[in-house]
Every structure is written in structure tokens, then in C-alpha cells.
Amino acid sequence: MGKDRPNGADFSVQNGGKRQPNRQMSTELYDMASKVMLIGDSGVGKTCLLVRFKDGAFLSGSFISTVGIDFRNKVVDVEGTKVKLQIWDTAGQERFRSVTHAYYRDAHALLLLYDVSNKASFDNIRAWLGEINEYAQEDVVIMLLGNKADMTSERVIRTEDGERLANEYNVAFMETSAKTGMNVDLAFMAVAKDLKMKKTRKPTDPKFSVTDYVNQEKQSVGCCSS
Template sequence: MGKDKTLNANGTDFRQNGGGQAGGGMNGHSSFQGNSHLHRQASRQCSSELYDLSCKVMLIGDSGVGKTCLLVRFKDGTFLSGSFISTVGIDFRNKVVEVDGSKVKLQIWDTAGQERFRSITHAYYRDAHALLLLYDVTNKNSFDNIRAWLAEINEYAQEDVVIMLLGNKCDVAGERQLRREDGEKLAKEYGVAFMETSAKTGMNVELAFMAVARDLKMKKTRKPDEPQFNVAEYVDQEKTTSQCCSS
């Protein structure tokens, strides 16, 4: 069994006195008293870096689908191996990326997938500009729960939030329970972008975040007479195929 643990941006454990509370009141109940503290902490990160616009991206999905690993792969280019450690509540990282000459700061929020932390996650939906919704291609249950996650998004998130569905862990070919076509069909049904990713190999991880950054940048800068950016079409054009992710 892994241990629940939340780390701040510097890798510091938020838990205090072994009491299971984190972030000044993040205890899994109906409210998260550490909201403002974490938001202030996130806004201070990258304050020394210049950027043209800032966007909030949330990683959501069941516990164990690889949200933290995906974030670490994108932020640091490394893979978290070893014992599984579940995120408690909310964690975040910042990364500034360049899109067509503009610097976009992605403030990426990593959320706990366990049901007992769901109310904490809800509090962050309304501020998110983009949501990366993950399932594990080796875990059919995590895929079956995607509709419930999409229902929550519909209830709590902004109407124009960017949504991308990611089938993670596609490198584990021998344990695959879901075909790529399953994810593509569901994404088409809900009108969202889709791709398969691997936090271990890095496949499509950069593309997922950069597609979101490009979409958000275009939304902020698009003139009325310019066509809207279609993130799903962009992903289809840009994503690569790999033998590790074959159906």
C-alpha cells in the first residue's frame, strides 16, 4: 500500500504533526481552508520569469491513472518510478512555454482522484481554463468513470473550459484493457480532443500540454474575424503514433 502524500512546489510535505491534515486544513471534508494559501503560493512561483499570459490547467481522473507522473514528465522530463504515492488534495507546478513567440505560463494543478477529496477538487474547477482528464488504458474501471468526471466538469467548470481526454500508460501494452478506438469514440461523443500518452516514455505528453497552451493563447489573442482554433483538429494533425500505443 502506498502512502498519501502532498508536496508543494519545492517538494515539501504539507502534512503537519502526523494528523493527516495538509495545507492548513486540507483534510478531505467539504471545504478546503488552504485554498487561498495555495493560490498565493502558486502566483508567487515564476514571478521572476516574464510571460505574456497565465493559464490554469487541472489534471483530473481516478486515483492511480498517472496524473502526477504526467505532470512530472512534462515539468522535469523525468519519470516517477518506485512506490506509488497518492496525491492528497491539491498540488501544483508552474511551467512557462513558448507559443508562436508568446510566453505562456501554465499553472498546472494536480488533483487527488479519491472520492473523499472530490469536494476539494470541485472548488478548483471554476478557475480552470483547461482540464486534462486521464484514464488508465490498463484499468477499465478508470475509463468507465470518465462519464462521471465529465458530468462534474459540466456542473462545476466554466462553460468555455478546454477539455482533453488522455488515455495514459499506453506503454504497458501487455496489460492493456482498452483500445485506442474506445477513447476516440468517447471523445467524439463529447466533442473533446483525445490522445494516448505515456508518462514513462514521454509519448504525447509535451503535445498534450502544448496543444492546451496554444488553444488558450489563441482564445486570448484571436481577433473577431479570425477562425477559432480547434484543439481536437490540431491534436489529430500533430500527434504521433508509436508501437507501444498500438491497439
Template sequence: MTGTPGAAATRDGEGPERSPPCSPSYDLTGKNKVVTVDGVKVKLQIWDTAGQERFRSVTHAYYRDAQALLLLYDITNKSSFDNIRAWLTEIHEYAQRDVVIMLLGNKADVSSERVIRSEEGEMLAREYGVPFMETSAKTGMNVELAFLAIAKELKYRAGRQADEPSFQIRDYVESQKKRPSCCSFF
């Protein structure tokens, strides 16, 4: 799920699958991505609406079954950031209560064109209680980390034992962002 056109965040080389059109101009792209978490393969099925506001009414069906949603905005496009609140409102209305949500500010590789400061993304994420990071679909910065964090959270939820300490996706994302060998852009 994205807040802006062109913000798809996969780089695994798999070809996209097209969903059946609901109207001549409706097109969602779907991909499967396998992520290994603690030696276990987790298959993620990813649907990208490219943030097009005209698709908002038909995405309700996708919310119902979604276990996780990645919301992307373009750091060079204020309207894509402003649309995130509307997407979050709909997610809270139509998605499962325990859906995993992550906010991503995309196009971090073009910081010279930035109109949304990283701090603004962090504040919005804190307001909604979701993890946040900036990514670059072009360079791959933090893309794998985003998918890995979501997969870890889903794996944890699927196999959680009552006496097991809880997995905190926000803490995991923050700790991994600070590791220079993992996901640093610079």
C-alpha cells in the first residue's frame, strides 16, 4: 500500500502479477517475496496500489485480509505525505484490528529535492503508534529491512508462546537502522 505513485519498494527481480481489472483503468500489481526469518521462510504477498487515490474505494477488500500494510509517501511530494492520514483512517476502519502497519518515507536517495523532513515522518508514525523509516526503492536503502521487520513481526505473532517475551517491531527497526552495515545509505 503506498501513499504515492511510483513508490513500489521491491527489488527481488520477480515479475509482477496483475490482478483482474475491476474497470478498464483499474490495475493493482501483486508480487510474492520470500524472506528468511530466524531460519524460517516467510512468504509475503505484496499488493501495490501505487497510492492512486482513485483506487481507495476498492482497496477496502484488500484491507480485510491484510496482515500487514506498508504505507509509503514520497519525501519529495507533500500531497503524498498529506494523503497518509486518509489512508490510515481507512485502514483503521476496514482492516483487522491487529494489522501490522509501517510508515515509510521513500526516495531518500534524492534528499536534495526533499519537502518532507524525516522528523515529520517520525512524528506522524509516533502519533499512530507505528514504526517509521526512510527508504529508497532506487538504491535499496532500508527496503529489505522493512520487509524483514514485517516478516519478523508476523512470524512472532503466528508462533507466540504465552511465556515468550514479546517482539517489538519498533525497537527492532530502530536497532537495525543504527547498524551501519545493515541498512545505511551513506
């Protein structure tokens, strides 16, 4: 069983790769650790999504964009297995892209975000998927997230558009809202469950489908679950 170092704070990796400890400490026991990256254009809500999942809070108002890479831990229980998600929040700006590429190689899962009220962020998803194909592991878990689903009056990307793109690339998809918490926990838990199943599945066991799991969970608890 793993355990964070007694003085093992989460880290921010910024300004070309310098590691700086964050304030929060983590000493919670875990059975397995997996690296999850949040990627997508600047301003799509990656940091807000992470803070909502990690702390159950919403970053309202203006805040400084992520510079380089920011790193947080959260341990979740997946059917009795303690899974530590090492969640990396990446900067979407082009000037930090080379820094981000270096972290793709050992990522176990990638949450790719666009903003449903920003057409450009959706149009750029194909380019992001191209980068994933070039830099990430072949068996990396990918989930497409249409974030800011609470912005109904500003929406320009339909749910069907996101579903169609996800089907084209054979990746899981859902819409989320860091503001209301809609589907945020479900997104991370679906990824954690997939990663856990990959490590524990026997050759004769059926393959776990993130898409099927997400659809089942949304049907059982309602589409606007937090």
C-alpha cells in the first residue's frame, strides 16, 4: 500500500519546470496511484473543475490562469480500493505547450475540456487529440468534457456536437459544470474506476467501458448529478 511522504505536499510545476510546494499536505493511505491530466484551451475551466472536485468549491470571479503545470492529489474509494489520483492542471496557452507535452508520456488518463460557450475551444479539440495521439501512451484513458454547461444562454456548442465528436474518436463524453458541480465527481470517478479495472482485470474478464459506466450512472442518478 502506498503512502504520501510525511512532508509530501502537492506541487506546482511552473515557469519552465521548477517545482514549488503547495500549502496543502496529504498523508492519506492508498492502494494505487494514477496520473490524470486536465488539458484544453486556456479559459475552458480546467482549474475550476479541479478545485470543484478536490475541495467542493467554485472559483468565482477573476483568477490568475495556470502557469505551466499545477499538481493536486485526491484519494478516492473505488469499490474498496483506495485510488490516489495525481491530477495535473495544465496551462492552455501555446507558450506552455512544450512543458505540457513532457507530462503526456506517463499520464494514465486525460480529461480534455472545451467550453460550451466558446466555439474556438471546441474547434481546437481535434488539434488536442492529435497531440494526445503523438505524445501520450497508446492505452491512455481519454474523456471529452464539455464544461460550463450551466451557461445556457451563452451556449454555442450543442450536446449532440460533443457526442458526435467523441463518437468519431471513440472516447467517453459528458458535459460538466464546475459552478454547479454537475457531473464533476462522475467524470473523475469514471476515470478512477477504469484505471483500477485495468490493473485488476483478469484476461477473461470483460473490458470495462467508461462510456457505458457513465451512461448507466447518469440514468440512475439523473443527468444533472453532482
